[in-house]
Amino acid sequence: MTEKKRARKDAADGDVRLEWSGKRSDCDYGNSSLKQIEISDFPRSSESEKCRNNDFRNLLIRGDNARAMKALESDYSEKIDLIYIDPPFFTGNEFAGESDFGDTGDKRVETPHYSDVWPGGLDAYLQMIYERALLMKKLLSERGTIYAHADWRASAHIRLVLEEVFGRRNFVNEIIWCFSQGAKSKRMFGRKHNTILSFAKKESERYFNAGAARAPMKSGRESFGGRLERDPDGREFRLVYGTKNSRGETRYYKYYLDEGKIPEDWWTDINSLQSGSRERTGYATQKPQKLIERIMLSSTEPDSLVADFFCGSGTTGVVAEKLGRKWIMCDIGSAAVATTRKRMMSEQSGRAASGEAFRAFDVYTAGEDAGPAVAAGKATLEAHRERSGEVSVALTDYYPAEISARAGDVRDRLALVDFFSVDFDWTRGESFNHQWTDFRSGRSKRPIKLHTEPRAIEAGRDRAAACAMITDIFGATTMQTIDIGYPEKTG
Numbered sequence: 033m034t035e036k037k038r039a040r041k042d043a044a045d046g047d048v049r050l051e052w053s054g055k056r057s058d059c060d061y062g063n064s065s066l067k068q069i070e071i072s073d074f075p076r077s078s079e080s081e082k083c084r085n086n087d088f089r090n091l092l093i094r095g096d097n098a099r100a101m102k103a104l105e106s107d108y109s110e111k112i113d114l115i116y117i118d119p120p121f122f123t124g125n126e127f128a129g130e131s132d133f134g135d136t137g138d139k140r141v142e143t144p145h146y147s148d149v150w151p152g153g154l155d156a157y158l159q160m161i162y163e164r165a166l167l168m169k170k171l172l173s174e175r176g177t178i179y180a181h182a183d184w185r186a187s188a189h190i191r192l193v194l195e196e197v198f199g200r201r202n203f204v205n206e207i208i209w210c211f212s213q214g215a216k217s218k219r220m221f222g223r224k225h226n227t228i229l230s231f232a233k234k235e236s237e238r239y240f241n242a243g244a245a246r247a248p249m250k251s252g253r254e255s256f257g258g259r260l261e262r263d264p265d266g267r268e269f270r271l272v273y274g275t276k277n278s279r280g281e282t283r284y285y286k287y288y289l290d291e292g293k294i295p296e297d298w299w300t301d302i303n304s305l306q307s308g309s310r311e312r313t314g315y316a317t318q319k320p321q322k323l324i325e326r327i328m329l330s331s332t333e334p335d336s337l338v339a340d341f342f343c344g345s346g347t348t349g350v351v352a353e354k355l356g357r358k359w360i361m362c363d364i365g366s367a368a369v370a371t372t373r374k375r376m377m378s379e380q381s382g383r384a385a386s387g388e389a390f391r392a393f394d395v396y397t398a399g400e401d402a403g404p405a406v407a408a409g410k411a412t413l414e415a416h417r418e419r420s421g422e423v424s425v426a427l428t429d430y431y432p433a434e435i436s437a438r439a440g441d442v443r444d445r446l447a448l449v450d451f452f453s454v455d456f457d458w459t460r461g462e463s464f465n466h467q468w469t470d471f472r473s474g475r476s477k478r479p480i481k482l483h484t485e486p487r488a489i490e491a492g493r494d495r496a497a498a499c500a501m502i503t504d505i506f507g508a509t510t511m512q513t514i515d516i517g518y519p520e521k522t523g
Contacts, residue, residue, distance in 0.1 A: 047199055050192040054153045059163050061397055063103035066093065070395035071465045074377045080384040081173070088337075090349070092376070093362040094369045095398030097341040100362045101167035101396055112171045112360070113239065113336040116327060116348055117164075118181040118319060120148035122157050127316040129367075131450070131505040141461060143506050144345075145316045145363045161190055164341065165197040171339065176333045177204065177240075180229045180429030183318070189225040198231040205230045205383030206236070208298040209323065215340075228327075245330035247301055258287075295326065302326070315345035315371050324351040331472070332357055348459040350379050353390055358460070367507030374451060374471045394463070409433045409510035411502050418486040423516045425454050425498055426483040432442045432504050449480060451478035451503035456487045456516065464511075466501075489516065 037271070083499045093100045131143045150156045169177055182190050197201060207228040216222055232238040239325075249270075258272035267288055274283035286292060295301075305311055311321060324347055332338060334356045340348035343361035349372065350361040365368055373395065380390040412429035430445050451471040455464050470481040489496050496517055502510045 039122055044433055048195050049160070050159045050189065050196060054152075054159055055162070056159070057162070057166060059098070060331045061096075061099045061102040061399075064099045066091075066100065066396040066398055066462045068394050068396050071372075071379065071463050072373070072394060073392045074289060074466055075381045076382050076467070077384070079387075079455075083384045083387060083389055085389045088358045088391055090184070090352075090358060090376075090391050090393035091348075091360045091396060092343075092349075092369065092372060092393055093360070093398050094364070094366070095362070096364055097398075098167060098364045100396075100398035101164065101171060103339060104360070105167075105170055108171055108337075108360070110171070110173050110176075110233075112339045113173050113176045114328060114332045114338040115168050115172060115176070116181070116316070116338070116340050117168075117178070117342050118340075118344060119164075119342045120146070120152065120157075121183045122150065122186040123148045125149070129314040129316045143314075143367060145183065145367050152266050157186065157419055158189060158193060161186075165193055168341070169197055170232065174234050175237045175239040176233045177238055178231050178233075178316055179207075179327050179331075180231075182229070183226050184223055187229065190298040191229050194229060195233050198233070198389055198452075202232045202235045203229075204232055205297050205469040206234070209302065210298060210300045210303040210315045213304050215292065230331075230453045231406055239331060239333070241333075241420065242294045244457060245295060245326045247326075249287065249289045249291075249293045249297050250424075258409065278326055299323075299326075312376060313345045313346075315368070318345045319347055321347055321351050321354075324348055326356070328352065328357065330354055339480070342366050343372055346375045349376050349393075353379050358391065359393075363475060363508070366509065370451065370503045370507045370509070374473060375504050377466075377471070409502070409504075409508065411510055413500055413512055413514040413518045415498070415511065415514055418419065418439050418444060422486040422488050423456075423498075424484045424486045425456075425500060425514060425516065427452055427502065428482075430502060430504070430510070431507070432510070433508060446482060449502055451501070452480060452482055452504045453501045454484050455499045455501075457497070458497055458513065464501060471503075 038212045039480045081483075093451075112249065125145050125148050126144065126146060128142045128144045152159075167176075172178060178194070180194060181189055191206070195353075205228075209226045209228060211224055224398060258270040260268060261271050262268055267290060269286045272287060274285060276282050283298045290337050302320060305318055305320050312318065328338060328351055332355075335358065337358045337360070338348065338352050339360040339362075341362045343349065343363045345368065349359045349361050353376070361372060363372070376393055380392075383390040410431045413426060414426045416424045416426065416427050418424055427446070427449065430449055432445070432448060451469075453464075453466045453469040455466065456467050468484040468487065472480050498516045500514065502512065504510075
């Protein structure tokens with residue numbers, strides 16, 4: 033490359049800066065430490081043990097993701113190969129979902145999920161994105177890629193922030209995810225796409241496997257155009273003519289239908305989730321698995337470490353588990369963490385039942401609020417001696433910290449329970465160990481079990497203590513202890 037060409041390229045790739053009121057990069061993240069609060073070796077059986085991959089324990093973190101990422105730096109700096117984020121879109125809205133309650137599922141209630149309201153306006157929003165982009169860059173490996181999901185409200189601003197942090201020359205793609213579902217407008221052209229921006233940590237080292245994300249090709253002209261032909265082996269391909277070269281020769285390309293097509297940067301073949309989708313968790317703004325799957329297949333290898341710091345319903349972790357990737361997820365919302373915990377337990381249980389490998393995960397808190405997301409609710413528990421040396425625990429009543437008016441006149445408060453777990457060997461100050469767990473999952477009408485199976489109590493522990501974790505449909509968690517040395521009621 034000549035000096036003039038290099039100078040022109042350097043000018044074209046020159047860094048940009050976006051300015052806003054209050055912009056700063058030297059932020060104080062307080063006590064940026066992680067504290068383990070839950071152990072989830074779920075499911076528990078001898079057969080499950082054979083399926084569990086013990087080379088890495090996945091991390092689900094509750095708390096401010098900036099503090100979480102700062103705490104992760106010591107162990108995971110330049111270790112994460114893919115970061116996907118689906119942050120708030122600067123909508124100015126409060127987001128909520130709808131949850132069934134009661135065993136019949138005939139009652140629905142609105143449940144708050146997260147706030148996308150920014151009292152400091154666009155300046156506050158951009159500062160939030162900027163701080164986290166700086167932290168994510170430190171965690172990305174040399175061959176890593178970040179994908180940032182946004183819509184028309186903030187995508188242009190986010191791109192400029194990422195260009196400043198990662199450099200313009202490390203920009204990879206502006207992916208347009210198109211969909212037709214949703215409300216129609218008569219005042220403008222319908223806004224029926226999201227933007228996914230991808231940046232490399234270091235473009236020259238970036239891992240990308242286009243072939244791993246091939247999409248099925250149709251035989252019709254809608255796939256590529258061109259002429260449908262067959263080769264001597266009978267394989268169908270589309271012959272697509274390109275431009276002429278300097279010698280006047282026409283270039284042409286063969287696209288074999290059985291190989292699939294490498295997607296372009298506009299994706300029309302992945303639908304947004306509809307209300308009747310089997311993937312639906314009820315969490316607002318949930319993204320489809322196929323979307324994350326395409327990103328993960330193309331930008332990671334098996335056993336790569338992936339992260340999602342606005343994890344919402346936990347779709348990134350579900351896809352990572354299916355594709356044999358390790359994962360770290362974080363969210364500040366208790367509803368998000370509760371949804372993700374259930375979803376990952378369900379995914380791992382299904383994989384274990386099919387003899388497929390999975391990795392256990394633990395729950396952590398980030399920052400100074402180290403401890404479970406405990407609401408001041410009250411549960412009534414009963415301990416039952418089943419036979420010599422065995423005890424079970426039953427949840428007989430539950431009173432949440434605040435019965436929301438959204439639930440109307442709740443006669444059976446147990447109908448609000450969404451998750452019930454018991455640690456039979458609980459010790460105050462230690463992590464809660466999910467030794468017996470049941471929860472409502474997906475659209476299943478199966479009643480949640482509120483009475484554990486019998487559990488053997490270690491000999492000589494006449495006054496052993498158990499702890500129950502109860503999460504309701506609003507995402508609030510109540511912790512309640514019980515002496516399991518005696519069968520009396522306690523509450």
